[in-house]
Amino acid sequence: MAALESQKLSSTEETEVQQWITTSERLKSSPSDTSILDKLNSHLTSRTTLLGTKPSKADVAIYESLAPTVKSWTPEQRTGEHGHPHILRHLDFVQNSGVFGLNVGDADKIKVDPEEILYVKPPTDAKAEKERLKKEKAAAAAAAAGGATTTLVDRTKAAAETVKEAAVEAKDKAAAAVGAATDKPKKEKKEKAPKPQKAPAAPKTLSPNQIEIRVGHILKAIKHPEADSLFVSTIAVGDPAGYEDTTEYEGQVCRTICSGLNGVVPLEEMQNRRVVIVANLKPVKMRGIKSSGMVLCASPRLKEGEVDDHKGPFELLAPPPDAKVGERLTFQGYDGEPEGILNPKKKIWETLSPGFSTTENLEVVFDGRMVKEAGKEEVGKLISASGGVCTVQSLKNAPVR
Numbered sequence: 001m002a003a004l005e006s007q008k009l010s011s012t013e014e015t016e017v018q019q020w021i022t023t024s025e026r027l028k029s030s031p032s033d034t035s036i037l038d039k040l041n042s043h044l045t046s047r048t049t050l051l052g053t054k055p056s057k058a059d060v061a062i063y064e065s066l067a068p069t070v071k072s073w074t075p076e077q078r079t080g081e082h083g084h085p086h087i088l089r090h091l092d093f094v095q096n097s098g099v100f101g102l103n104v105g106d107a108d109k110i111k112v113d114p115e116e117i118l119y120v121k122p123p124t125d126a127k128a129e130k131e132r133l134k135k136e137k138a139a140a141a142a143a144a145a146g147g148a149t150t151t152l153v154d155r156t157k158a159a160a161e162t163v164k165e166a167a168v169e170a171k172d173k174a175a176a177a178v179g180a181a182t183d184k185p186k187k188e189k190k191e192k193a194p195k196p197q198k199a200p201a202a203p204k205t206l207s208p209n210q211i212e213i214r215v216g217h218i219l220k221a222i223k224h225p226e227a228d229s230l231f232v233s234t235i236a237v238g239d240p241a242g243y244e245d246t247t248e249y250e251g252q253v254c255r256t257i258c259s260g261l262n263g264v265v266p267l268e269e270m271q272n273r274r275v276v277i278v279a280n281l282k283p284v285k286m287r288g289i290k291s292s293g294m295v296l297c298a299s300p301r302l303k304e305g306e307v308d309d310h311k312g313p314f315e316l317l318a319p320p321p322d323a324k325v326g327e328r329l330t331f332q333g334y335d336g337e338p339e340g341i342l343n344p345k346k347k348i349w350e351t352l353s354p355g356f357s358t359t360e361n362l363e364v365v366f367d368g369r370m371v372k373e374a375g376k377e378e379v380g381k382l383i384s385a386s387g388g389v390c391t392v393q394s395l396k397n398a399p400v401r
Contacts (some may be wrong), residue, residue, distance in 0.1 A: 004055060004056060004060070004099075004100065004101070005300065007054075007056075008052075009027065009051075012352065013054070013056070013293070016050070016051060016058070016087070017050075017051070017056050017057065017058040018143065020050050020055070020058035020061065020062060020316050021058055023036065023040070023060045023062070023340045024058070024061035024062050024064070024065040025065070026237065026398065027062070027066055028063040028065045028192050029198040031065065031066060031068075031069035032069065033335065033391055036044055037084050038084075039361070040062070040084075040087055041084040041085070041086045041087050042086075043272050044086035044087060044089070044164055045086050046247065046248060047223065047248070048090075048093065048248060048250060048251050049090070049093075050062065050090075051214055053161065053248070053251045055097070055099050055100060055217040059090070059094050059100060060094065060102065061101075062090070062091075062094075063091050063094040063095065063102070065109070066087065066392055067091060067093060067095070067110060070087070070091055070110050071111070073088075073108050075116055075118055076118060078118075079117050079119060080118045080119050080169065081119040081177070083118070083119070083197045083358050084273060085140055085286050087110060088110070090110045091105055091110055092110060095107075095109050095110060097255075100169065107281045110170070114220060114222055115222050115223055115267075117137055117222060117225050118225075118271050119225075120225055120226075120288060120289060123130075124329060129387060137315060139296070141326075144190070146315070150213070158268070160342025162196075162247070167274050168328050168370055176262050176348065177315045181268040182302065187247070194275075196284065203315070203336050204325050204373070205372045205373065205374070205375035206337070206348060206352055206371070206374055206375075207334050207335055207374065208331045208334055208352050208366040208380070209331055209334050209335065209336035209337065209338065209354075210336050210337070210338055210348055210350065210352070210353060211278060211280065211339075211340050211342070212278065212280035212328065212338030212339070213274075213276060213277070213278055213279070213296070213327060213328065213329045213330070213350060213382065214237050214238060214239075214276075214277055214281045214310065214326060214328055214329065215238075215274060215276065215277075215319040215323045215327045216235040216236065216257075216274065216275045216276070216293075216295070216325065217235065217236045217237075217272075217273070217274050217275075217323065218233050218235050218270055218271065218273050218324075219234045219235065219236060219249055219250055219254060219272065220233070220234050220249070220271065220272075221233040221234070221251065221270035221271060222268060223267065223344035224258060224262070224286070224287060224289065226287040226288055226289075227258075227259050227262075227286065228263070229262050229263060229310075229372055230259065230260055231258065231259050231262050231265075231267065232257075232259075232289055232392055233257050233258075233259065233270060233295065234247075234249050234254045234255075234256060234259055235254055235255050235256075235257050235275070235277065235292070235293070235295075236249075236252045236253065236254050237254075237255055237277060237279055237293065237325070237326055238324075238325055238327070238354060239253045239254075239255065239324015239326070240253065241253055244373060245290060245292040246292075255292040256289065256290065256292060257277065257291050257293040257295060258286040258287075258289055258296045259293065260310070261297065261314060262310035263297070264310070264311065264313065264314045265297075265312075274318070274319050274325070275295050275296070275314075275316050275319070275381075276295075276316075276317035276318075276319055276329065276364075276390055277293045277294060277295055277319065278293060278294040278296065278337075278349070279338065280338055280339055280341055280342050281341075281342055281349065282341050282342060282343075282344055283295060293305070295316065296316075296317045296356075296400055297315060297316050297317065297400070297401065298314070298315045298317065298357075298358050298364075298395045298398040298399065298400050299312055299313070299314050299315075299316045299395070299399065299401065300312075300313070300395060301357075301397060301398055301399055301400055313395070314392050315392045315394065315395050315398075316390065316392075317364055317390050317391070317392060318391050318393070319390055320383070320384040320386070320388020320389060320390060321388065322384060322386055322388050323384035323385075323386075323388055326383065326385055329383065329384055329390060330365060330383060330386075331366040331380035331382055331383075332380040332381045332383050333363065333368075333379075333380040334366065334368075334374070334378070334380050348388075351371065352371055352374070352376045353400075353401060354368075354371060355368060355369075355370040355371040355372050355374065355400075356369045356400035356401065357370075357397065357398060357399050357400055358391075358392050358396060358397060358398045358400065359379075359396070360393055360397065362391050362392050362393070362394070362396060363381055363382075363389045363390070363391055364381070364382040364389070364390040364391065364392065364394075364400060365379050365380060365381050365382065366379070366380050366381075366382070367379050379381065
């Protein structure tokens with residue numbers, strides 16, 4: 001707490017801290033006031049602390065006011081459709097982070113189950129919302145115009161009828177002129193010489209480095225509330241603040257990435273670990289949750305005639321120990337820069353991914369012999385800037401996907 005007292009805040013931040021302390025006093029006397037709770041939950045939707053990312057004594061004040069009540073909240077009050085999940089997340093952060101100096105014992109902490117998510121709010125369709133507001137505005141303007149609108153419509157209809165009649169008359173005259181012209185003998189058309197056939201275009205050479213592969217750090221992973229086979233992971237991949245399709249979690253810019261690993265990789269292995277991800281796939285919705293990337297794994301190679309039953313085993317790729325979170329990984333011996341966002345119509349990922357595999361030495365490589373579009377039959381290791389190689393734990397000569 002001493003560290004919070006000594007930190008420097010701007011005058012604006014000091015004012016905001018005092019306002020939240022006042023709110024905490026109101027919550028002490030009315031901890032179930034839904035109007036205050038709704039505003040607080042909304043404020044924390046995109047913030048780690050009340051000031052955004054900077055901790056303050058206001059966070060402690062809110063925790064001390066609400067913790068006794070939140071301990072007894074029902075699952076619906078916590079993460080239901082009308083619950084306050086962002087308040088719960090904030091209080092859990094305050095009670096577990098050493099920066100606030102609370103030293104709350106385990107017996108006194110709010111018990112939080114990260115897998116208990118009763119409701120996930122669907123993302124807003126910005127385009128549909130804009131159209132809805134536009135229609136509401138037009139309807140309001142029409143209602144305000146009253147009788148004048150009716151008169152305007154009547155005049156418009158009359159003008160339209162006049163134009164229609166004039167068009168019909170012009171059409172009749174044109175038809176008569178065409179009829180007269182058809183009485184004249186037609187000239188025979190000359191046959192055109194066939195155009196020479198163009199030679200087929202040479203196949204475009206692709207590079208595995210067009211696929212942007214980065215080091216990621218899973219901060220948390222939960223089971224997808226609507227799909228038994230999916231995990232939903234919050235992963236830091238080095239994106240800048242404000243980057244599209246990112247959120248802030250524990251002070252870091254993160255992506256949400258869904259992966260079909262539930263049932264083949266234990267959930268505990270998906271917590272607080274470094275992974276290798278594809279960062280430039282087009283985001284897609286997976287059962288209502290937008291996924292902005294892919295976690296790469298190795299799995300046994302199928303034998304001829306064998307059906308992929310997705311039972312594994314699966315092993316997560318391990319980045320080089322010296323590689324930093326967000327660092328780009330490249331295939332040795334291949335040129336090329338990553339595309340911005342891979343165009344699904346060009347099928348670059350689908351074309352190149354059959355060359356992704358592991359070796360007898362458990363190293364991750366791209367094998368150009370498997371992809372003719374790569375232009376050369378070279379095996380290149382997936383490496384960091386310093387030359388460290390990505391690996392797997394035990395699966396040899398296994399495809400990576």
